Amino acid sequence: MSAAREHFSSKLGFILAAAGSAVGIGNLVGFPVSATKNGGGAFLVIYALFVIFVCIPVMMAEMAMGRSAQKDPLGAYNKLSNNHAGWRIPGFLAVLTPFMIAVFYMVITVWIFGYLFQAGIGNLDQLANPNNFGQFINQQTVFLYMIGVAVIVNLILLGGVKQGIEKAAKFLMPALFVMLIGLVIYVLTLDNAMAGVRYYVVPDFSKLNASVLNGALSQAFFSLSLGMGILMTYASYISRKENIVGSAKMIAVTDSLVAFVAGLMVLPAIFSFNPETDPANLKESSVNMIFVYLPQIFLAMQENIGYTGASVVAFIFFLLVFFAAITSLVSIIEVPTATLIEEKNVSRKVALLILAGAMGVLTILCTLSFGMVDYLTTMFNYGGGSKSLFDLVYDVFYDTILPLNGLMVCLFVMYRWRKIKLTDELSQGCEGYRGSLTEKYVNFSLSTFIPVILLIIFINTVATKFFSASLFGF
Numbered sequence: 001m002s003a004a005r006e007h008f009s010s011k012l013g014f015i016l017a018a019a020g021s022a023v024g025i026g027n028l029v030g031f032p033v034s035a036t037k038n039g040g041g042a043f044l045v046i047y048a049l050f051v052i053f054v055c056i057p058v059m060m061a062e063m064a065m066g067r068s069a070q071k072d073p074l075g076a077y078n079k080l081s082n083n084h085a086g087w088r089i090p091g092f093l094a095v096l097t098p099f100m101i102a103v104f105y106m107v108i109t110v111w112i113f114g115y116l117f118q119a120g121i122g123n124l125d126q127l128a129n130p131n132n133f134g135q136f137i138n139q140q141t142v143f144l145y146m147i148g149v150a151v152i153v154n155l156i157l158l159g160g161v162k163q164g165i166e167k168a169a170k171f172l173m174p175a176l177f178v179m180l181i182g183l184v185i186y187v188l189t190l191d192n193a194m195a196g197v198r199y200y201v202v203p204d205f206s207k208l209n210a211s212v213l214n215g216a217l218s219q220a221f222f223s224l225s226l227g228m229g230i231l232m233t234y235a236s237y238i239s240r241k242e243n244i245v246g247s248a249k250m251i252a253v254t255d256s257l258v259a260f261v262a263g264l265m266v267l268p269a270i271f272s273f274n275p276e277t278d279p280a281n282l283k284e285s286s287v288n289m290i291f292v293y294l295p296q297i298f299l300a301m302q303e304n305i306g307y308t309g310a311s312v313v314a315f316i317f318f319l320l321v322f323f324a325a326i327t328s329l330v331s332i333i334e335v336p337t338a339t340l341i342e343e344k345n346v347s348r349k350v351a352l353l354i355l356a357g358a359m360g361v362l363t364i365l366c367t368l369s370f371g372m373v374d375y376l377t378t379m380f381n382y383g384g385g386s387k388s389l390f391d392l393v394y395d396v397f398y399d400t401i402l403p404l405n406g407l408m409v410c411l412f413v414m415y416r417w418r419k420i421k422l423t424d425e426l427s428q429g430c431e432g433y434r435g436s437l438t439e440k441y442v443n444f445s446l447s448t449f450i451p452v453i454l455l456i457i458f459i460n461t462v463a464t465k466f467f468s469a470s471l472f473g474f
């Protein structure tokens with residue numbers, strides 16, 4: 001490549017951008033609800049163990065590949081394998097996956113933007129109507145919100161690494177932390193708040209079983225943006241002076257901390273709204289929680305703080321989720337952007353235009369698949385029922401393919417690129433790494449049990465999602 005590769009201007013910029021990618025819708029609502037349903041503190045402990053012992057090594061491997069190659073994922077697999085044809089497939093998957101996840105994530109971000117706007121103009125009462133969401137997603141106004149989100153995301157991406165991604169993260173992430181803490185403090189003062197906290201943190205080990213463990217690991221993998229090519233791409237924008245080992249830990253801690261703290265916002269709110277809530281009945285789906293259940297809770301707050309106060313709380317909540325979603329969306333679109341720029345030698349502007357076109361079409365088709373167009377709504381049939389185009393994208397790319405991509409990273413790094421190279425790369429910027437316990441653990445785990453675990457999760461997810469069967473017997 002002729003021009004020097006653009007890099008993040010500082011370690012903080014890189015960490016905030018990567019943490020911005022990791023902190024997303026999954027952290028703010030999905031994590032707290034699955035923790036509460038699946039054993040509270042017991043789930044939290046298991047989750048932390050998975051993050052430390054499984055996810056962080058995979059994260060380091062992804063980042064090492066990206067930084068060593070100084071390329072997008074497709075280019076990294078090619079370069080580090082000396083253009084071995086077999087490794088083009090994982091490289092291709094590492095680009096296709098973020099492209100498709102971006103489509104799906106865009107759809108949800110558009111809804112969040114719509115709810116943010118509606119809360120802002122004083123329509124919380126309407127948002128709180130349980131039938132609102134079903135109507136909202138099938139109204140043509142969603143296309144206006146879509147344009148709004150596309151403009152914001154593309155403006156950030158157009159700025160490039162320093163002026164776009166890094167600058168946005170430096171503003172959005174601190175703002176997100178402040179809003180989160182503010183909401184937690186407010187919610188903890190509500191009646192019955194402690195009942196929610198209790199369900200969230202008191203461990204119930206009897207709830208743990210194989211499928212909960214599978215769910216916890218999938219959640220951790222997803223939440224840390226692993227298997228999406230994102231960390232590989234972002235790490236290609238840092239220099240050998242930076243410490244990958246330390247950065248990986250910081251990103252994982254930030255992401256997990258935000259997920260944990262989000263629980264202190266969501267659960268007290270749920271239990272103060274309805275102290276009789278049975279955690280078993282909470283719906284696992286983040287979408288239902290964000291767009292149907294939580295608006296009712298916000299509206300109920302008007303008893304204490306009036307309609308305007310309740311609207312402000314709802315607005316801040318949606319702004320928080322929106323910021324989290326935007327930094328994730330930016331990171332995921334950056335992967336195919338980088339690939340187009342490097343592999344096809346086009347400018348950033350052209351790459352973004354091509355992607356806006358391709359993703360735009362798919363996003364519109366997905367948006368039409370909630371009922372607006374019958375054919376798209378019942379396009380597929382698997383896993384015991386008819387599924388929409390959106391369902392398929394979600395099931396394949398969000399749920400199923402990440403562990404497979406993670407598995408490829410482990411196999412590639414350990415058996416093609418080799419341990420020596422990984423250690424060399426990770427030692428750059430982290431002097432004590434070579435010979436440390438961490439090095440021994442990373443090399444051992446990535447070459448043995450982590451790929452096995454990821455393979456089992458992949459097979460089990462395929463079995464449950466597409467064949468209504470489970471390796472674990474339920």
Ligand code: PHE
Nearest residue numbers: 022024025026027223328332
């Ligand atoms: N970690 C993100 C989340 O929790 C997942 C994600 C990252 C999704 C990037 C899309 C793009 O929501």
